[in-house]
Amino acid sequence: MQNKKITAQDIADKLNISRNTVSKALNNTGNISEDTKMKVIQTAFEMGYKNFSQENKNITFKNKEIALFTTNMPNSSHFGSKFLSGFEKKISSLGIKLSIYIIREDDLLSRKLPSNFQTELIDAIICIEMFDANYSNFICKLGIPTLFIDCPTTKECPNLESDILLMENYNSVYTVTKNLINNGCKNISFVGDPNHCQSFYERWQGYCSALLDYNIQLDKSTCILDNDSNPYSDSSWLRDNIKKLDKLPDAFICANDFIAVSLVNALKSINISIPEDTLVCGFDGSLEAKIIVPQLTTITIPSYDMGNLAAELIISRIKDNSTPFKTVHVKTSIDYRESKGFNIINTL
Known part of the structure; x- marks a missing residue:
């Protein structure tokens, strides 16, 4: 159990880097490599750091909307339920709206978007239980910031143009x-x-x-x-x-x-x-x-915390969609x- 409040200095000591570098990574500012940024974010998450992205407090996300694509609506015992709770709490605190779209079998086969989905109104897409390789590539070609929570195998989909968040397997x-x-x-x-x-x-x-x-x-x-x-x-x-x-x-x-x-x-x-x-x-x-x-x-x-981290990743992608795509694994027990x-x- 974490008894001590984790600080940026604790993360810096853990990674043997400067506190200033940690601050830049957490606040998504300054000129640091994507590799360093993701090491800092992942270490901060694993150590229980609570004050991610202070810069977000100065950014207006009003009227932003994230679309969740899924083939299976999670029930109360599903990984997705706790994940969504952590994800939605984080984005709602910033004023971001979440809309959910169930992708049907005929949508997958014909590679079409849900009839009520309006591309121009969506700022990002998060995909859960979306394992069809062709449809996954179709989503990535929409040009909308996208995050996959798990994904098709890299054998089937070796060049998915998206960020990916996985549990450590x-x-x-x-x-x-x-x-x-x-x-x-x-x-x-x-x-x-x-x-x-x-x-x-x-x-x-x-x-x-x-x-x-x-x-x-x-x-x-x-x-x-x-x-x-x-x-x-x-x-x-x-x-x-x-x-x-x-x-x-x-x-x-x-x-x-x-x-x-x-x-x-x-x-x-x-x-x-x-x-x-x-x-x-x-x-x-x-x-x-x-x-x-x-x-x-x-x-x-750690489903709930993983949802929180997913929110951080998608918010970072909304702010800057030009950075290299990344795959992040979250520690399991x-x-x-x-x-x-x-x-x-x-x-x-």
């Missing part, structure tokens, strides 16, 4: 996989489509790298990697896929909590006990992960719970 899943291996698990399954989005792909890469570093051969036949058009939310579909496996894995690493909860229900339906028979880990830090029995080990995203089945001594 690779290292956290690598660490969980490593600890499973160190506690005797050798047959570890990954559940989820690695190509669903960039975050899923980075989680998959973290899993694969841990196996490689421990000389465990990747065996995709032990995983459930079907295209995301398949019903991962359907526990009966997952149950049937588990039955197809030659051997019950020692552990399952799921691409998110949504899949992990469905997997737990699927395992229970065929009398497989957790953590006695196998172990399960999710990703998101959702409420469902905490209330399901047994409680799920998960990787928690591992919550080891009942479904892990062992004691963690060192998670680093």
Whole structure:
């Protein structure tokens, strides 16, 4: 818990740079590199600094409007709900309006904007759950400052002309996989489509790298990697896929909590006990992960604070749309719970 108010000098000491440089980065003033600016902003966020962008107090954002594009309206337990709360609180304090547009399947296929969307009235676009590569590129070509919260994989969309905000995925899943291996698990399954989005792909890469570093051969036949058009939310579909496996894995690493909860229900339906028979880990830090029995080990995203940081990034982009595009990862934390089945001594 943070007991001390974080100052610009604390950030300067952490990064071994001058307080003046920190001030310029936080206030978006002066001649400093984008790399330095983003290191300062990311460090400030992780340290709990509260006084971002003091310059914003002197800028009028009245009548500015940000459009949120999403294919799925987040519910109360979704990452997007807490994220939006932090995002909207920040922009509303500056007088910026937020409008929400649901992008339908036919919009994606025909690459058209929602009928009630007026380009000339929008100052920026923020995209959540927008993983169609063609449509994402279409949005970027509108010439409006844009921020993606997660995005299509870099394999599908290698040159997305937009800022991107992601949670840290690779290292956290690598660490969980490593600890499973160190506690005797050798047959570890990954559940989820690695190509669903960039975050899923980075989680998959973290899993694969841990196996490689421990000389465990990747065996995709032990995983459930079907295209995301398949019903991962359907526990009966997952149950049937588990039955197809030659051997019950020692552990399952799921691409998110949504899949992990469905997997737990699927395992229970065929009398497989957790953590006695196998172990399960999710990703998101959702409420469902905490209330399901047994409680799920998960990787928690600081959703509310991430929303606040997203507001800082999009405001910076509104003020200056000529700076190089950037990708920012926000640190996550591992919550080891009942479904892990062992004691963690060192998670680093």
